[in-house]
Amino acid sequence: MNRTVFLGALTVAGLVASFASASTLDEVKARGVLNCGVNVGLVGFAAPDANGKWTGFDVAICKAVAAAVLGDPNKVKYVPTTGETRFTSLSSGEIDLLARNSTWTFSRDVDLKFTFTGVNYYDGQGFMVRKDLGVTSAKELGGATICIQTGTTTELNLADYFKTHKMTYTPIAIKTDAEGKQQFLAGACDAYTTDRSGLAALRAGFEKPDDYVILPEVISKEPLSPLVRQGDDQWADIVRWTENALIAAEEYGITSANIEEMAKGTTNPEINRILGTEGNLGAMFGLDKEWAKRAIAASGNYGEIFEANIGVSTPIGLARGLNAQWTQGGLMYAPPFR
């Protein structure tokens, strides 16, 4: 019993300490560096190069936030997190922001006490098969053996999908994508299923990528979003609006090439408000006027980041699809800067 009391006391002490703490923004500013949780390594989304410089789609979010808050996109400490540790790292305060292609779900948002700051990539679960199998639709996969990572939402989605379509399948449990790739290439399973961005990245590493096709069906919704701890709305706003600034910048044609030009003032008041030449939006959440300008300058607008890391010109070759601007038939839609 004594032990319980002791642990209870420690917990209370911890809670009191965290209530008494300064805001995340002040902490980050005092520290001078943003602790950003990223994937240990996922092609196109987060990976260190030979010199230890991190690049990727998720990394660009970290850079943009660091540029907005600290004025320098390089003042980021990247903390590689695994699937098991990511949420614990965030709630324990090891990291200020988690940009690790995490699906926004009800229980993570509500029960785990996080705030998702807005979808930066709309993903969905898909299937990849060998081309010579002659399958063109997931509905023809009845009776197939399917490689699937255990303990993920994809496993449940798969079961749901086959149940609704009254088909049977044999699951082959795998642990990681790298292992799954070996199994799939060795012919242990007819189809491989995971998020479609993951499938594309996996296929990019095959010896003959053209021998495999990703089927058109998307069987689940996987909105990937950066997230922060619940309870610090100012910090959540900063991350959310940094993302919005990147998305809006693409909509209004602000690119890393023309940003200096546009920052001198344009005829479009919305652009002027974003770039800080009109009004002072940054002051409302404790930043200066040019926060969004720096965030966009860090690695370009949303479209540039997409194209540079996972777009069609990269080995991963993802089309914009749902992630196009709302004006192009996609879902990327930044609320007005006003």
Next chain:
Amino acid sequence: MTDANTATAFVRTAMLPQQPPPISQRGVIKWMRENLFSGPLNTVLTLVGLAAVFMILQGVLPWLLHGVWTAKSLNECRAIITKTWGDGADGACWAVIHERWPQYIYGFYPSDQYWRPNLAFVLMLVAIAPILFGAVPRQMLLFTAAFPAVAFWLLWGGSVWLAVVILAGFALGVIALKLGLRLGGAILGVGAAVLIPVLWWLFFAGSAAGALDALAPLDLVRVQSDKFGGFLLAFVIGICGIGFSLPLGILLSLGRRSDMPLIKYVCVGFIEFIRGVPLITLLFTASFLLSYFLPPGTTFDLILRVIIMVTLFSAAYIAEVVRGGLAALPRGQYEAADALGLDYWKAQRLIIMPQALKISIPGIVSSFIGLFKDTTLVIFVSLLDPLKGITDAVRASSEWNGVYWEPYIFSGSIFFIFCFGMSRYSQYLERKLKTDHR
């Protein structure tokens, strides 16, 4: 001498030259008959074994032989293999190790500072030499004692004076122990030896380091812990764990056999708790749970936390191994020590421990090997271990997306070399210390 026509019985007078044994009784054939084909069952087993070896080699050898050592990406590797060995040829792409070598060895340590881990490694070899080999002069042990501070300064950088004042604390402790023992006996001595260094570190060390730094600044560029990775990280954690867990484990094993109930039950509780909990749980506790309890902003270094946990974990196992050695000593040895009038520590140092440790060498070394291999578990607390952490990071770059076996084979071989080395050393030590009368 013998005539052709004398009919005497044949007597050979010259020695015949020795004939070689028949072909079935010598050389390879004899060995094969005796060892491989000595009966129907063995013959069948040999043939099956040969077939298995052949099939494995047939699969693996071309892959190994087609290996490419210089390329910039996996696709380039594949292009080279196809070009050299024809379509459909399969080959290893060792170029990934070649290209990412610094990352595997140093993690993200700044490349212009690589000399520091290198130097620390060489100094480490110097420091452990007097421990491993009796022929090295005993004065070298002083350097061994100073080595942790030197290595800390070299690897993490910062002011040299920080390391110096930490060492000075230990030196003060030793002096206090000696003075206290002379002036007031064991209790005063031990008390002073604990109290004075702690007071020094708490109240004077900081300002002393600052003052010395102002006088003679001798700084290295600071390297944060998150830059550590690969084998550098494995070695830092492994060597610290090994170095600190042995003394701690010995103390725990003595504590467990102690007559004093408080010490005994604390040691038993500690050992049983640590042994009952998986290492990963301890690492998780160190890395995440601690942050909940500490006031925000007061983080202390993740590598340090991991080292502490790994050391405690290993110490509990070492304690049990050493206790086994202690239990194996005949009661007479303890009685002999008492009869000579030795006090507890002298008896332990001169009579009990040398014998108990000798008995426990195999167990201790296998604990150490286990500890060294367990350093790869730090991937679970976001440190980049050489086996999975660095490999995942390398595989996530678009150039090397898709390599699978090569990094594992490479890391595995390095681990094998060091673990096998440890095991050979322990066998050498056992032979050297073998004084029994069989």
